Each structure stands twice: as structure tokens, then as C-alpha cells.
Amino acid sequence: MRDTLKVIYCSLDYTPHDHRFLSALAETEHEVFYVRLQRGPRQTEDRPVPSNIEQVLWKGGQAVFHWRNLPRLTFDFRRVTREIKPDLIHAGPIQTCGLLAALTGFHPLLTMSWGYDLMQDAERNWLMRKITFYVLRFTDFFTSDCETTRQKAIAFGMNPDHTIVFPWGVDLERFTPAVTRHSSPDFTLLCNRAWEPLYGVDVIARAFVEAARQRPELRLMLLGGGSQGNLLRQILTDGGVLERVHFGGQVSQSELPRYYQMADLYISASHVDGSSVSLMEALACGLPALVSDIPANQ
Numbered sequence: 001m002r003d004t005l006k007v008i009y010c011s012l013d014y015t016p017h018d019h020r021f022l023s024a025l026a027e028t029e030h031e032v033f034y035v036r037l038q039r040g041p042r043q044t045e046d047r048p049v050p051s052n053i054e055q056v057l058w059k060g061g062q063a064v065f066h067w068r069n070l071p072r073l074t075f076d077f078r079r080v081t082r083e084i085k086p087d088l089i090h091a092g093p094i095q096t097c098g099l100l101a102a103l104t105g106f107h108p109l110l111t112m113s114w115g116y117d118l119m120q121d122a123e124r125n126w127l128m129r130k131i132t133f134y135v136l137r138f139t140d141f142f143t144s145d146c147e148t149t150r151q152k153a154i155a156f157g158m159n160p161d162h163t164i165v166f167p168w169g170v171d172l173e174r175f176t177p178a179v180t181r182h183s184s185p186d187f188t189l190l191c192n193r194a195w196e197p198l199y200g201v202d203v204i205a206r207a208f209v210e211a212a213r214q215r216p217e218l219r220l221m222l223l224g225g226g227s228q229g230n231l232l233r234q235i236l237t238d239g240g241v242l243e244r245v246h247f248g249g250q251v252s253q254s255e256l257p258r259y260y261q262m263a264d265l266y267i268s269a270s271h272v273d274g275s276s277v278s279l280m281e282a283l284a285c286g287l288p289a290l291v292s293d294i295p296a297n298q
Helices: 016-026 069-082 095-105 128-138 147-155 201-214 231-237 258-260 277-286
Strands: 006-011 031-036 089-094 108-113 141-144 164-165 187-191 216-221 245-249 263-270 287-289
Touching: 006 016, 006 069, 006 095, 016 031, 016 108, 031 069, 069 147, 069 164, 069 231, 095 128, 108 128, 128 258, 141 147, 147 216, 147 287, 187 258, 201 231, 216 258, 258 277, 263 277
Parallel strands: 006 031, 006 089, 089 108, 108 141, 141 164, 187 216, 187 263, 216 245, 263 287
Antiparallel strands: none
């Protein structure tokens, strides 16, 4: 294999994690092609794809991924692979991008777990378990961000000798403690997890209702968005605490450190996680954290 490689980086969407991986790859001598599977309803990354990463035009990446489109996307991804002639395909999450790459029959294939794909999606039903087994047995090399997901991959048939744990870190030049702490009688709780069942923000909303009744100084700051938006507002309205909650909306990566620095406590009730980047960002900003007791947080 030659020193300069052609690499296809296939990912579900374009997130801050993708930006970081692509930025690191852009600094190498390798020729990198970015294949995006979908354009989801909520975009979490506002920075452009690095200029020397080639964005592949294909039948995916323009709308939300639907399983009914898998056959035509597979055929087109095979076309992309034939045209690029990569030395390596890097793909994840497992049951979407990993499956797409495995169906092309290409080797070598490096699959990367995003945490939720193995900790939750793999156990949804018999079909997802079968897909997970198929992809990992086809995979040449596997990487994940914590030992918990690595062990899951091994349980699904991945050769342990072909696995590596690659922890996701944070930008310590951007995420730093505040020079001076704000002075306020309020005590602000911050949660910036996506408003989806996986991340337990509804649990936080219900807990805040109970806590706020006893502690009048408590405030809650919710960033981002998701499918549970109406449910969260209903919980907080019924609990009589909606006026004590700030909905910050989608916050850019450049603005995010300021929100950590304004808060007094970071909270996450996620039911499943790999290495939580938002938790690491909060800690890097000097913010105490209260998180769910799950394996990845132990």
C-alpha cells in the first residue's frame, strides 16, 4: 500500500464530530473523499467542510435517509467506489453507513461506532442485530471512542485483535474555564443534549419541575432541539416552571463555550452514550457535572 492513500469517509450527516475528523484528515497527505448519507432536519455544524476535502456528489446526502432508498443508494455507492478506487473506506454509524459500505463488497473497511449504534440501535430488534452482526463480520478494522462500545462490537463478532479505542477529545484552546465567574443569585443548570428519547432530556424536565418547587433560585437552560420539543414544553408548562427555563436554540461551536461558562452545573440524563463530547467540553470549561449512571460515564 502506497504512502499517500485515497480514503472515502462515509458518515450519516455533517456534525461537529465529522468536522473534527475531516479537519484532521485534511492536514494529512492523503486524498480524502467525503460521502454524506443524509441531510437531517437539524443541522448541528455551521463550519464548512475543510476546503481540501472532496465532497462527493451522489444520490445520497440531500434528504433524510430512509430504508426504502437503501438499494439505489447501495448501487450508487458502488459506482462511487469504482470511480474513486479508494485504498480504504471509513464508515459509521454501523447500521447505516457501515452497512452501505459492507454491501459494496469493498475491502479494507474500517467501521467506526458512534456509541448509540451499538449501545441502543443494535438491540432494537432481530433485524438490527442481524445487520450489526453482518457489518462487523465484514469489517476489517473497528474503532470506537470507549471500551464499552468496543466490547459490544466484540460480542457481535468483531475480531478483538482488529479493534482500537480512539477517545474523542475536545479543543482545549476553545473550551476553557471562564476568566471570571458571573455573579448571580440564580443557579443555572445547562443541558445541550439533543431533544430525543435517547438523551433523556424529558427526564431532566420532570426532575427540574420537582427541584424548582423546592429551590426558587434554580434556572434551566436547554440548548439545541429535537422531536421532543412539544413534550418538553408541556412538562414544564404543566409543572408551572416554564418561565424559569431558557431555550437557547441551536448554538454554534464558536458560541458554545460561553454557555458552559455562564452555567453553574452541566446535566445529562442520557440513557446511552459512548464518550460524551458535551460532557468533556463542560468539564474543560471548569463546569461541574451531574450525569446518568451508565457504563460510558463510569
